[in-house]
Amino acid sequence: MSPLLDTLSNAVGAAHVLTHDDPGADLSAWEQDWRQRARGRALAVVRPGSTAEVAAVVRACAAAGVSIVPQGGNTGLVVGSVPDGSGTQVVLSLTRMNKVRAIDAANLTITVDAGCVLQAVQDAAEQAGFLFPLSLAAEGSCTIGGNLATNAGGTQVLRYGNARELCLGLEVVTAQGEVWHGLSGLRKDNTGYDLRDLFVGSEGTLGVITAATMKLYPLPAxxxxxxxxxxxxxxxxxxxxxxxxxxxxxxxxxxxxxxxxxxxxxxxxxxxxxxxxxxxxxxxxxxxxxxxxxxxxxxxxxxxxxxxxxxxxxxxxxxxxxxxxxxxxxxxxxxxxLAQAEEGLNIKHDISIPVSKIPAFCAETDALLQHEVPGVRLVNFGHLGDGNLHYNVQAPEGGDAKAFLRTMEERVNTLVFDAVARYDGSISAEHGVGSLKVDKLPGYKDPVALGLMRAVKQALDPHNTLNPGRVLSA
CATH class of the missing domain: 3.30.70.2190 (Alpha-Beta Plaits)
Incomplete structure (x- = not known):
């Protein structure tokens, strides 16, 4: 075993450092993304049980020059939480950290570990007589840390906002292995930069979220x-x-x-x-x-x-x-x-458009795609209330879906994303950028904004230890 693996085993316990050399090892649950678009190979999967252990793992990897891929429930749709194929990255799985730390009824907050499954947080809130309104299809397996890392949306954004709007405080391990204790339940704190909002939506590229304080609401009658x-x-x-x-x-x-x-x-x-x-x-x-x-x-x-x-x-x-x-x-x-998956391979889009412009966008883009790919089938659904469409493209009926994906995905993405830009939208509404859209982002993101994002990444993670190649290309 390498010195790094020895150090990691000492930090979290040998039983929680999984490698391909282990007898009967099968790391596919951590190495393959939910859509089965990518399969990587990890140096090790490390499963810490506390924030102190997360910090120790990050310090050890940073000292060894080994990059880390933070992972929650691995339900993401943009290939942002699985390792690359090099066999040199450590997957940092937060699923052992799954406790509800506290419920403050008077303050209407719940503080939870990052590895808490979303449905478990909903249930804990309901048992205490409150509503935790974040709700999405993967709630039985996705985790709060992943929800925050991607600024997840879901079906109740219209009233309660994205994960960012539901979050009041964070605990974060930095790229240097330090711990920011920011689990405040304050709704007003005007003492400088809003670090919470910086880490929410950063997809594990700036720090590792280990816990969060989230808003609660009264249960509706x-x-x-x-x-x-x-x-x-x-x-x-x-x-x-x-x-x-x-x-x-x-x-x-x-x-x-x-x-x-x-x-x-x-x-x-x-x-x-x-x-x-x-x-x-x-x-x-x-x-x-x-x-x-x-x-x-x-x-x-x-x-x-x-x-x-x-x-x-x-x-x-x-x-x-x-x-x-x-x-x-x-x-x-x-x-x-799920029905779309049963029908076969498809090209997914998670886009947002100003609500007033959605009908015109769909009319124009539907026509463009039908002209480009006669017989193409459009699976259009989503959160119209907040302008978020899952504007998905299915291969023509009876065609070779694999060949369609291989030959047409780039062209279809360009057509759709160009139309999104014309209608003042975003190419990612709630799924994130990950590695799937990282090369597309420079074509659709304001260059000044990209420059500021790169400056933030360089300041917080100068050695590119955390989730390299995600959100921002190297």
Missing amino acids: AQLTAWAAVPSLDAAVQLLGLAHQHLGAGLTGFEVMGQFALSLVAKHFPQQRVPLWDEHPYCVLLENSDNESEEHARAQFERLLETAFENGVVSDAVVAENLQQAHALWHIRESIP
């Missing part, structure tokens, strides 16, 4: 879900405006789903019984969280839908009668990525 068929994306945007007017802060979810996206769920998961999809180009899923009562929430929904019908922006609608029906509707929405 009622949550109602409606599923509405709309005649166009323009109508969906108009419905969003009406929902803001009628529901106000109670509007906690507004998802749009294209007909083809829903057809894939109906095809691959027929037991889910997708409503209204076959005769309408788009469906919308709305959630109303009410602090008064279910009767009040239902009355609000009825007034909203009545106005929407009168204005011609809704063609048909159903309101969930109970929690089971609501969960079933949300499950349909969350099943779209």
